[in-house]
Amino acid sequence: MKTGESEMGYAWVTPGAVWDAQLAAALTPGQVTEHGEKIMKKETAAAVPLSQGALTMEQIDLLLKNLPVDITFVDENDTVRYYSDTPERIFPRSPGIIGREVQNCHPPKSVYIVEDIIKKFREKKKTVAEFWIQMDGKFIHIRYFPLYDKSGTYRGVIEVSQEVSNIKKLEGERRLLDW
Numbered sequence: 001m002k003t004g005e006s007e008m009g010y011a012w013v014t015p016g017a018v019w020d021a022q023l024a025a026a027l028t029p030g031q032v033t034e035h036g037e038k039i040m041k042k043e044t045a046a047a048v049p050l051s052q053g054a055l056t057m058e059q060i061d062l063l064l065k066n067l068p069v070d071i072t073f074v075d076e077n078d079t080v081r082y083y084s085d086t087p088e089r090i091f092p093r094s095p096g097i098i099g100r101e102v103q104n105c106h107p108p109k110s111v112y113i114v115e116d117i118i119k120k121f122r123e124k125k126k127t128v129a130e131f132w133i134q135m136d137g138k139f140i141h142i143r144y145f146p147l148y149d150k151s152g153t154y155r156g157v158i159e160v161s162q163e164v165s166n167i168k169k170l171e172g173e174r175r176l177l178d179w
Contacts, residue, residue: 065086069086070086073156076156081156083097083098124152132164139164
């Protein structure tokens with residue numbers, strides 16, 4: 001927690017700069033420090049280190065399956081590697097698309113659009129491709145984003161689809177929770 005404290009700021013007191021790593025390592029889960037802080041249990045499942053934090057595979061799966069959007073990931077070889085199987089799935093998906101070339105997951109009349117999006121992303125000429133359609137009384141917003149690694153190499157594309165009819169109706173503000 002010490003790392004990054006200054007980014008968030010302090011509510012009442014700015015803590016000192018002293019940090020005793022040996023003391024921290026000696027504390028056991030459940031123990032209460034002299035300042036009344038309870039030491040949390042260390043994670044036992046293997047966590048995947050991420051650019052910000054670390055999550056277990058179960059946590060990653062839960063997070064992706066519960067986002068209020070559909071996500072599909074296509075790697076740098078145009079191969080479908082993942083889709084979120086959410087309860088509110090907009091477009092039907094089957095586990096059979098995993099490992100398939102993305103061009104083979106679209107109707108022939110729209111394959112040229114898929115290929116154009118990927119080409120523009122590979123060439124870094126575009127940073128988003130965006131569509132919206134009306135389907136079965138729903139307003140669907142579909143966006144594609146390129147993914148690049150730290151060196152700027154194209155690593156694939158993520159498709160994010162969301163039913164936004166209720167979002168379109170929002171007006172004004174809601175600053176307080178109103179169940």
